[in-house]
Amino acid sequence: MKAYLTTLVESAKRFRKPLIALAVVLALVIPLLPRNPFYQDLIIMIFFWATLATAWNLLGGFAGQISLGHAAFFGIGAYTSTILFLTFNLSPWIGMFAGAGLSMLVAFVVGFPTFRLTSHFFALATLAFGEVLRLLASYWRELTNGGVGLLIPHTPGFRNFIFDNKAAYAYVILVMLLAVLCVTYIFKKSRFGYSLFALREDQGAAESLGVNTHRAKMYALLISVFFTSIAGTFYAQYVAFIEPDIVFASHVSIQLALLSIIGGIGTVFGPLVGSLFLTPLDIFLRGWLGGVFSGLNFIVYGVILILAVMYFPLGIAGWIRKKIAGFEKAPALPKVTPADPAAGPDALTARRAVMGAPLMTVDSLSKRFGGLEAVKDLSFMVREGEILGLIGPNGAGKTTVFNLISGFIPADQGTIVFNGKDISSLKTPHCFCRECIGRTFQLVKPFGHMTVLENVMVGAFACTGHTEEARKESLAILQRIHLSHHAYTLASSLTIADRKRLELGRALATQPKLLLLDEVMAGLNPKETEDIIGIIRSISRDGVTIIMIEHVMKAVMSLSDRIVVINNGIKLVEGLPNDVVKDQRVIDAYLGGAYHATAGLK
């Protein structure tokens, strides 16, 4: 059975393109089949809701920004084209794009402040926004005719976007559906799609890998809004009547989410699948039951919604994909020449001699959190090609220093010069990544719902726009960090040691000049620590400068060229490893008197 399914999946994959072509042809024929207007309407509605839900999914599923206000853009689309048509006799084909333009403008203005909200409050803000537009549309009678609504007179003709034959509407909406599906499909495979997935999983980590999260969200919103808005025009032309309580209704927004969730949120075809199942149910509930018990359809939706998120969160497409993954053969990994065994101390000494000019110079950096001075007047410098160890007791401000020099928090004072350029004024972490500063996080932040390879590819996309190139680059990196065997594993199922490796690999994929490693060895056993030490050494040998925060003194001593010790936010000592560990101040503040005895250092 399993072997049979595996062959089936493999052949389906091989004939993917012909299969998609077949589906498109089928979709093109379908509108012609039924003669009965009821079924024609059903087909149109399936395409229509699928278009809207696919557009919603691009923002809500891919980027994880849950909008409950998409009805607003649907309504703007419907009203703009209709008002332009009724008042100026402007063809709705043009009005459609005018509405889309207006929607995108509004989305830009509203999205700008709301994108800084966390998920729950973003949803809430968009919900409020949708409600407000509904109220405005009801209130502004001169423009919208208020609650009475607008009626589009039946004057058939292509120019008027009004047809006698329902099949014509079916083709129009089918074209819209195919367009939005194509866009989604292309995005999914591209750098942009990876950015969206990454920021959905962890915004901070995405930023550290060079993703401009704000801009990526904005693009996703604008594209999503564009399709939502033109579907609004379609609706107005098809039904020929609009009123605020229909086109601006919040349950339109909820419906889009429902279709995506049932079909498979964050998948390309999920919303379409959701529409195939739920739109007929919707028409049935409204048609047969809605007349008797108004509101019953929404009760059913509510129940489906709760059951779906509790017991079936992957949705149909997500579930199928997961099942298929079980029958898939992992693609063969290309062979990359393995890295040399870890270099001995001799090689390191030789390298030290050629160490170059200062790469980063930090001058009197300060950061205060309320009453706590986390970093006080800290200055240090790291040379090109160097490994600088940053040690100190817990709470000394080490991670704060990393956050300051990777753009995660703004400094109160002080300058950071990197590669001859003052970067103190850069605002967001992705700018620091663009300057070639990579970092890892002490508390690892894997993109849990992406595979290990995809995680690393997000980093690789900092340097290339080509998916294949990013993939090749990333596979090479996986080999280097000894994680190739997990390339197609979901990052959420990795052990802690592998997660630490992944952090390292992802940062490395951005091709940094300076790599900030925040306790990459914490929680590892001695063998795993050895392994990571070897990896770090090989990275350093390639000319990457490294600053590492570490408590594992054995690693610090064997890797560091120099060490900076900080305590209570100020620099205590700076110097060569062997001098630093003998310094009485360091022993008092951090190492403790027993260190030398246990470490066996003389």
Next chain:
Amino acid sequence: MGEVIIQLVINGLLLGGLYALLSIGLTLIFGVLEIVNFAHGEFLMISMYLAFLLFSFFGMDPYLSLIVILPVFFLFGYAIEKIIIKPLLNDPPLNQIFATIGLGLIFSNVALLLFKADFRTVKTPYSDVNLIFGNFFVSVPRLIAFLIAIALIAALLVYLKKTFTGKAIRALAQQRKAAMLMGIDVHRTYAIAFGIGIACVGAAGAVLLPLFFVFPTVGSLFSLIAFVIVILGGYNSLAGSLVAGLIIGLIEGFSGFFISPHLKEVVYFVLFIFILIFRPTGLFGKR
């Protein structure tokens, strides 16, 4: 003009106290469980209908009905937390958001089935009574609503400050893991916090009934107000919600008079956007 303004301030503050009670439950739930209860307004609607039924069938005064509504809503919230919220606590936000949205859809449409879309209210002997101080009016039902709201909020703050469970709730809001290590029964405490939050909105519904109409979608009207208050107050500060409630009450009074009562939601939303732009952590939120 000066007199009008004083009158508007009186009305606004009285309304604001009620709004504070309306939103404090939402703040508490968000502060402790870190989820936004999108069915908040629908809980308010149910409580208004319950108070309405108690009045219609037993002649029970809406204010008196608090002795029924507070425990019933506490248990209601407790049960909802156990059945629906708890299994989703570690899920992605999407699942949490749509679980409570689903609840809201069910609630408002069950109400539509049972009560139709009619507007209903109760007529109490004091409904139209005003106290007159010189040139100013104070509506008696609004005054009572205000006093009850403030008393309940004060009781809640004392409870959170003084009792063990109250302290456990605050501890959970601060640091989930540390609270667990201190031996706090996390799931019981979550359910209690959710129950208290729902009891607060239930109380708000009961005291709101003599002042307003109840209809199946009344919830969405008030949830917008509650959401704006929570954000203005700083997401998880109860004291912030109290002050923000009063401010929103004042704004509603003034915008209703100077702009249009129909556009008050628009005013809220503009305010909401401005808060987001200029003070994203709210008035009392910490950075």
